[in-house]
Amino acid sequence: MSQTFILTLSCPDRVGLVASLARLMEEHGCFIVTSRTFGDPQTNRFFARLVFSPPGNGGSLDAVKAAMAPLAAEIEADWQIRSSDEKxxxxxxxxxxxxxxxxxxxxxxxxxxxxxxxxxxxxxxxxxxxxxxxxxxxxxxxxxxxxxxxxxxxxxxxxxxxxxxxxxxxxxxxxxxxxxxxxxxxxxxxxxxxxxxxxxxxxxxxxxxxxxxxxxxxxxxxxxxxxxxxxxxxxxxxxxxxxxxxxxxxxxxxxxxxxxxxxxxxxxxxxxxxxxxxxxxxxxx
CATH class of the missing domain: 3.40.50.170 (Formyl transferase, N-terminal domain)
Structure with missing residues (x-):
């Protein structure tokens, strides 16, 4: 099995967050292995955890991180990407x-x-x-x-x-x-x-x-x-x-x-x- 990575993200809830994350993964050739999201109406916070396989078609993980930075700034998100193999x-x-x-x-x-x-x-x-x-x-x-x-x-x-x-x-x-x-x-x-x-x-x-x-x-x-x-x-x-x-x-x-x-x-x-x-x-x- 190829190496996978974990994207975790939390931000104020709003329309289109799941679509934005899915679109970013698609644009960089990443395959989403599992996706878990939750929007809490009481705190108005959105939480996401995506496990994805490495970028294909000549892409790179650095490119994914670089694309995440402006998106995170736009949606006021705290986020990290880690290797699934990291202990x-x-x-x-x-x-x-x-x-x-x-x-x-x-x-x-x-x-x-x-x-x-x-x-x-x-x-x-x-x-x-x-x-x-x-x-x-x-x-x-x-x-x-x-x-x-x-x-x-x-x-x-x-x-x-x-x-x-x-x-x-x-x-x-x-x-x-x-x-x-x-x-x-x-x-x-x-x-x-x-x-x-x-x-x-x-x-x-x-x-x-x-x-x-x-x-x-x-x-x-x-x-x-x-x-x-x-x-x-x-x-x-x-x-x-x-x-x-x-x-x-x-x-x-x-x-x-x-x-x-x-x-x-x-x-x-x-x-x-x-x-x-x-x-x-x-x-x-």
Missing amino acids: LRTLLLVSKSDHCANTLLYAARRHELPIEITGIVSNHDSLKPAFAHWGLPWFHVPVTAASKPDAEALLYSIIEETRSELVVLARYMQVLSEEACRRLEGRVINIHHSFLPGFKGAQPYHQAHARGVKVIGATAHYVTADLDEGPIITQATETIDHTFTPEDMVETGRHIEGIALLRAVKAHAEHRIFLNSGRTVVFAR
């Missing part, structure tokens, strides 16, 4: 639980997830032996209330040195500062161990058990300064009943968390997510 450089952050990180590591190794994991950062050293067989750089960055500014400064330097484009909080049990959330906006994904952010703090599954919930789940979202309330990317759920103990719920929750986080990271790495006024537009493949 997103991704840094994992963990604390004392390894299940979410291992889900991502295994999927990446099997080429089911288009990411290149650049290293693992942890505020504890207890998981270092468990991750040693992956052969990845390990960064121990202890965090206390007093050392948090210095710890985040070190985290920034690790992100820069590893050239990481995405940071995944794979059950990293530290709250990023408001400054860190702003600085890394749209580049940090977290997994929250609740279908809806109703059970916060310690022992969420025990809280859910005490309330007699019948559905448990997990929510993957972008990190913002509002704790666990950033734009939701994916959610996964499982029906339970009165026979489930808190321990049963924790075990089931681990599997759900891995699934939800995997789906969110995959959607981000495949450039299928658009931020839309506090929410997300997530296209199918």
Whole structure:
């Protein structure tokens, strides 16, 4: 199969946007493999993701980009073109639980997830032996209330040195500062161990058990300064009943968390997510 490229675009909605993109592709000999578009009447924003094959008939990708520039200026669009083969450089952050990180590591190794994991950062050293067989750089960055500014400064330097484009909080049990959330906006994904952010703090599954919930789940979202309330990317759920103990719920929750986080990271790495006024537009493949 020939190499393909991904065009992502968002702009104010208006008549003729789909036709304009299709016409540009046709004029430069590009074959559109898949096309996903959405116009949100509430925000009046238009979103598009086109996967297309390289230009034919002597054309070039540079010519496509050159033609996109004036069109984007005319329609006030944010846009990018990337190779479908490009893997997103991704840094994992963990604390004392390894299940979410291992889900991502295994999927990446099997080429089911288009990411290149650049290293693992942890505020504890207890998981270092468990991750040693992956052969990845390990960064121990202890965090206390007093050392948090210095710890985040070190985290920034690790992100820069590893050239990481995405940071995944794979059950990293530290709250990023408001400054860190702003600085890394749209580049940090977290997994929250609740279908809806109703059970916060310690022992969420025990809280859910005490309330007699019948559905448990997990929510993957972008990190913002509002704790666990950033734009939701994916959610996964499982029906339970009165026979489930808190321990049963924790075990089931681990599997759900891995699934939800995997789906969110995959959607981000495949450039299928658009931020839309506090929410997300997530296209199918």
